Amino acid sequence: MKPEHLPLLNSVSPPAVHPDGSRAVVSVTRPEFDADAYTGQLWNVPLDQEKLPRRITRGVRDTAPAFSPDGLVLAFLRSDGASSKAQLCVVEADGGEPQVITERLLGVESFSWSPDSHRIVFSSREPEAGRYGSVEDVAADAEEPRLISTLQYRLNGVGYTRDRPRQLFLLDVPELGGEPAAPLPESVQLTRFTTDTASGTFSADGSAVYFAAAPSDGDDVLATSIYRVSATGGEPAEVDLPAAPPQSVLDVRESRDGQWLFFIARDLGGSGRDFVARNAVLCCVPAGGGRPVPLTDPEMMDVAAPGSRIELRGPDRVLVLNNAQGTVELLELGATGDHSLLVHGDKAVTGAAWSGGSLFVSFADPSTHGDLAVLDDGQLRILTDFSAALRTQADLVVPQELTFDAPDGYPVHGWLVRPAGKGPHPVLLNIHGGPFSQFTVALFDEAQVYVAAGYAVLMCNPRGSAGYGRDHGLAIRGRFGTDDMRDVLAFLDGALARFPTLDAGRLGIMGGSYGGYLTAWTIAHHHRFKAAIVERGFLDPVSFEGSADIGWYFGGEYLGDSAEALAAQSPLGHVARVRTPTLVIHSEDDLRCPLEQGQRYYTALKRQGTEARLLIFPGEDHELSRSGRPRHRRQRFEHILRWWARYLPTASNPAEVPQG
Template sequence: MKKIEIDTFLKFRFLSNPHFSPDGTKIAFTVSVPDRETNGYLSDLYLYDLGKKTVSRVTCAGDAKIWSWTAENTLIFTAARTAALKKEKENRTSFLYEISPSGGEAQCITSIPATVTGIRLLPNGRYLLTIRHDNYRDTRKKSYEVFDELPFWGNGQGYTNAKRNRYAIYDMGSGKLTYVADDWTDCSQYSVLGNLLLYKAYPWKQGVMGIRPGVYLYNLSTGETKTLIAPDSMRTGVVSLLDEKTALITATDDSYKDTTKYCDFYHMDLADGSMKLIHPYESSIGGSSVGSDSRFGAGQTFKAVGGEFYYISTVGDFSHLYKISRGGTVSGPLTAGSSCDSFDLAGGHIASMEFHGLHIAELFVDGEQVTHMNDWLTDEYDVQTPEAFSFTASDGYEIHGWVLKPAGFEEGKSYPGILNIHGGPRTVYSDVYYHEMQMWANRGYFVFFCNPRGSDGRGTDFGNINGIYGTVDYQNLMDFTDEVLKRYPMIDPEHLGVAGGSYGGFMTNWIIGHTDRFHAAASQRSISNWVSFEHNSDIGHTFILNNQGANTRTDVELLWKQSPLQFAPNCKTPTLFIHSDEDYRCYMAEGLAMFSAIKRNGCPAKLCLFHGENHELSRGGKPENRIDRMTEIIKWMDEYLK
C-alpha cells in the first residue's frame, strides 16, 4: 500500500450539492478538485442519469460553482469566460451561461447588474437570486476602510461594513430584477413553495447586528411582505414552508436567553404567525457537524416534501438524514453513512452526499453508492481504521473516542502519540477520513481524538459549557489521554503531542498552561484572551456572552479567568502557532499574544502567519498553503517527539 503524504489530498474529488432535475430523471452535482497550478479549486457540473445509471461530466472549465436547473431541464451557472466579460465582472456584473445536460458548448444567455452568489429556480421563468450588495459601493476608496457598524468584517467575507445579502426575483424573459427587501436588510435563509417565499432577515443600518433575525413571508405574485416573527425576539433555526398555510420553524422558547439550548420543532400558522410546539429536540438541525478536512462545497441540508420535513442532524457521533412528520413524529436515520452532508428528494428517491467511514463523500441514491471517484484512496493507500471506544470520565459522563495506530504498527515497539482536539466546540469527531490525522499515522504516530463535554450530538446538558470553558472539557481530555495510555501501553508517555484548531486551539493554549505532560503542541487559529476576542472577532460581541456567561461589561474577571493567556507564564511545552491574517473569526492577535507570552518564558515557540487565508485554512485554504501548514506541523512534531 502507498504511504499517505501531505499532498495526497490534491487527488481528492470533493462531491457536493446534489439536485434532481425538474422532470426527476437526472441528478446534477458539483465536483471540486484542488488545483496546484492556479493554487485554488476548480468546480464542474456532473450528472447521474437515474434511468441509464450512468455518471457523466457536463462542464470542464472549472468555473461552475453557482448553478441551477431550468424549467426546461437544462443547467445554468454563473461564469465569465472572455476577457471582456471578466473585466465587466470586476464591476459587479454577473453572467449566466446555459448548457444542455447532454453536453456541448455553454452559451452566455444574460447579464445581471449585481454580484450573484446563489440561484434557485422559481415558477414562470423566474429565479430567486442571492445577491451581495454594497451600500457604500459608490463612495468606497481603495486607500482606507470605513467602519460604522458591528460586525465590520466576516470570516471568509473580508470587510463587510455596509454590505448585505439580498434576495431578488429575476425574470429571465424581461430581464427585470425585483428585490424582496430594502438594501440595508441582511437576508440569511429561505424556503420557496409556489408563489410564497419564507425567509429570515435582519434589517439594520450603521448599528449593531443582532443574532435573532426576523421571519418574513413574501408573496412572489403581489410583492407583499408579512412579518411573522419580529427581529430580536425569538431565536430561530431553520424555516421551511410545509404548505400554503403552514410553516415548520425550529426555535427556542423566549425564556432561553443564550444559545446553549437546542431548537425545538414548531408549526407556524402563516395567517397570524402563531406557533405550536410539535416536538422537543436535543440536537442540531439542518447540517452535519461531523468534522473533516476532506470535504469542499456545500448543499441543501433541509427540505419539505408533501407536508413532511426532511433534515440533516448530528445524533451521537454521526450525522444522518431524518424526517419529521406533520404530526411531530421523528423517523430513524434515512441514510447509513457516517456523515450525510447534503441531499435532495424527488419522485420518492433520495440523493445524498455521504461519508461512509474512511470513504470520503460520494453520491448515494436510495442508499446505493453511484459514484466512485475516491475509491482509489482506500484501495491504494495505507489508510488506518479508527479504533472506537467509550469510557466513563471522572465527571460521570460517557466520553466517545477513537485511536489510529501508526501505519506498519509492530507489537512491542514504542511510538509517539498526538492528541487532536476538534473545533466548535459544538462539532464532533467521528470515524470519517481525516487527512491530517491519517498523514500523522502514516508518519509513525499514534493519533487519538474524542468528543468531550461541549460537543454536539449528545443534548443540551452535555453540550453546555457556557462559562466553564477549560474546566470539565479539559478534565475530559486529560481523562481520555489517561485512558488511551492505559489501553495502548505502546504509546510513549514521554513523547506526546497535542494539537487543535479554533476551540481546539483555545484548548491547546489552555493545556500548555496547565500541564507539562505534552512535549510538543500545535495551536491553530486559536483564542488566548476572551477579553480581546470579544472586540476583534466577527462574532465576538454575541459569542462571548452566549459561550462564556459574561462580557467585558458584566464580568471581565470571569473572562480573564477563562483565558489561556493568564496561564502562559506556566508554559514549558514547545509550541507551534498557526494563524492567518484574514482570520476574522479568531483574529491573529490571539495567536500573536500567546506566542509572545510563552516566548518570554524561554519556551521554544514559533508562529507561522499565512497571508490571504482565513479561519478555513486547513479545510479550504489554497492548496500550497495547506501543504505548507501541514509541513510545518509535522516538522515541529518530529523535532520534539522523535
C-alpha cells in the same frame, strides 16, 4: 495520506434530482496546486447503475446545481478562477452550452427556482456606491472612511458587511438557444435591508418569496425573523409567529401543498444572545399564520449539520440533517409531527433531495470524502466512487471508535487512528473547534496525514461538543478548561492504558479555534506533552471582545461578563505556567479569532523563555485548514510535520539532520 494528496480530496455537493427521479446532478470540487484554487464541474449520476456517472460541464468551478421544476433547465453557479465571483448559469437539462444570466459585481451566493420554472430568486451582496470596485479607479485603499455605529459589522471570510449587505433579487429566466449577443436579463431587487438576508425560496404558488433577516433596527442582536415579500416587488412583511422567543432562523420553506411553513431556528433566550449549546430545531406553522410547533427535540437533536437545509418531500413532508454522536443522520418529518430516521450509522450525510420517487443522498464516511447514493428499501445503494484514487494512493486508515470514562464517570466518545506496525507510536491528541461542534466518522484529512507520518491520532467529543444533547454542550458554560480538559485527558489516558502500541512517553497536543484554546489551557496545567500546536486560537477573551467578528457576545455568553471570570478562564492569563514547546499558527485575515490572539500568546511565550514559533499565513482567514488556498494547505501540513519531527520524530517523519 500525504500533503501532496490534497488534490485527491473530491468534495460532493448536495444532489439536484431531476423531476422524473431518473438521475441526479452533483458538483464535485477539489483543491488544485497548479491553479492554487478549487476547481470542479457538474456530474450526471444515473439511477440505473448500468449507466456510468459522467462529467457534464467544463467550467473552472461549477457548483450548486438545481433543476427547474419542469425538468427542462439546469441552473448552477460558475466561477472562472480563484479571484472571480460566481455567476448564475443555465443550460438545457439534456445538454448544451451554458448561458451566463447574471453579471453581479460581488457575485451570486445562492438561488432558488420558482414553481413555474420561469423565474429565479438569488442572493448577492449589494455594495455601496464607491466601494468594492463599484466606481472605476477607486481602489480599496482610496475608499471613503467607514463610520461604524453597530457592534456587528464584519464577518470572517467576507470582511465588512454593513456596506455590502446580502440582498435578494429576482429575474426571469431567458429562453435558451437565443442569440449569443442577447443582453443579460434584468434583475429586480426584492430587499433593501441594512443587514444580511438569508437565501430566499418561493411560496408554493410562486406569488411570494420567503427569507430570514435581522430587522434593520436590531443590528446588535442575533435574532432574525421570517419575512415574506411579493414576487412582484413591494415592502417585505414579517411573518407573525405568536409567542415565539427571540431566535436565529437558519432556513425557511413552504410545503409543496402550500399549507405549512417549515423553518429551522435556534432559540436565543430572552436576551436574544443566549446562543450557547442551542440545538437547531425544525419548526412548523400554518402558512396562514399561527403558533410554531417544534418537530424535533430541542434538548437532544440538532438539525444544523454543516450544509444543512430544508428539502421538500411530498406535499407536506421535509428532509433535514441531524448531528448525532459523531455522525450526521437524515430525517424525514411531516407537518403533523411524525418522523422517520432514513440514514444513520457510520455516515455523515451532507445533503439529500427527493423527486420522482427517488431519494438521493450525498455523504462522507471513513473511506470516502464524498459520494452519492440512492435510498432503496431503506438501504443506501452507492452510485459513485469519487474517492477511489484517494484510497488507492493514500493508504487510508479506518478510525477505531472508542469510549472511555472521565474521572467522574462521564463517558467520552471518540476515535483512534493508528499506524500499522507494533510501535510504540507517538500520540497526537487533536481537539476540535467550536466548542459546540463535533468530530465525525467522515474521512478527516488531518488524521490521515498524521497517521501516514507515523503518529497515532486521538480525537474525541468532550463535554461542550454538539451531537450529544444540550446538557452535554452546556456543561462547560462559565467553566472552560474544567470538564472539557478532564474529558480529553481521560480519553488519552484510556487509550494509552488499552493499547500498548501507543507510546505514553511521547505525546503531542494540538487544536484549532476552541481547540487552540483547550490546547493552550492544557499545556498551562499539565507538562506531560513533548510539544504543542495552538492554531487560530481563542486565547485572550478580553481583547477578543473588541476584535473578533463574534467578540461582542461570544465571550460573555460562554465565559461570563465579569473581569474575574474572564481572567480565570484565559489561556493568556495562565501562559506563565507553560513550559511545552509550542508552534502558534494563525492567518492574517482571520476575523473569528483575530491574528492578535496568536501574536500576543506567542510573544508571551518568547518573553518568558518558552520555546515557540509563530507561523502566519497571508491572505487566509479562519477556514485555512478546510478551504484555504491549496498551496497554503499543503505548506501548513509540511510545517506541522516538521514541528512534530523536531520533538516526536518517527521513521516516516524523521528529524531534520543539521547541515554543516
